[in-house]
Amino acid sequence: MITLKGNHFQTDSIHGRHREKKPANALNDPIFLTSAFTFASLEEAEAAFSFATQDYVYTRGNNPTLGLLEERLAVLEGGGGAVAFASGMAAISAVLLSLLKPGDEVLAHSMLYGSSQNLVQKILPAYGICSRLLDLTDLSALGAAFSPRTKVIYFETPVNPSLEIIDISSICRLAKERGIKVVVDNTFATPFFQRPLELGADVVVHSATKYIGGHGDVVAGLAVARDPDYLQELKFGYLCEFGGVMSPFTAWLLLRGLKTLALRMREHEQNALAIARYLEGHPKVKKVYYPGLPGFSSHSLAAAQMSGFGAMVSFTVKGSLDQSRRLVNSLRLFQLAVSLGDCESLVEHPFAMTHRGYTPQEILAAGLSPGLIRLSVGLEHRDDLVADLEQALASID
């Protein structure tokens, strides 16, 4: 195998870590749909089991299609390697459990994707791991929050669904002085717009279900890190034993998705910017949350930390919760569904759907409203998307 590393993301997303000669001289890599791999002798098997050779054993531990995806994503994120999981949550739970032991503490941002919030706030404490949620956009509050038990800081940036940006380098500087690991969920930005490892993070996690897959046809997760010893431990000490392994077919679809990631992200972003600007100027819209808008609170940090602003847009409408519910029900092109990052534009009501674990007090404390509407802006023509919002906004008082 050779490492074909171009000077550009687009080249690496197609060629990064490329097999020199593929079976049957195929242009595309085959899918290795096999549970187990055979050995010519017991000695060969023993060498593989003791990691004296790199021979494949069993797909829950390793598989060439999974390996290629892991290497390609590691190139794109600037990591030393990656581990593929059956879902974003499988990746996040394995990473947090691999870094935390009973008695340790994780500090996490006060707003997280609903299942991540449950994991951090409910599941980890049941195993003796303390968790505290705080506003990580406030670095002085973070500075005051560390305790000798703090071992991990965990957050998404941009945050789902508030779209706030968290300062990765500053947090990593504070963490490093204290030997604390920083884990960043890079799902919304993708490595095309943001590379947390280069800003000092220790581990990057992804719901690859979203932009990396890009077509709404897989559920998948990935973790990327620099340290090869940590990656070996994550794969063979956690993934292999917890068992949340990705299917080789899913890995193949993700490799296909990665080839067009740059192209899609640029177009997604242009559409999102047009929509955010349109919503910002609409008299029935109260507030638009999009890092690409110069008036958005995190805009300058986003411009410094990211090379693009992504395509997730949240907003609130003036009036009651009922009006925001009616607006969601009136959209036609934006389909009502969870998930994001697909070609199709999607709409959801986070605090009625993906984030329903948050109490009204927590929502208000985060500066948000229970009526917040979240858009995943897809790849349809932006004029059609704006027209859909126009007709839905016209339908409310």
Ligand SMILES: Cc1ncc(COP(=O)(O)O)c(C=O)c1O
């Ligand atoms: C930011 C973020 N992280 C993680 C996840 C979980 O990923 P998965 O659904 O692939 O388990 C999601 C799902 O929506 C998400 O939005």
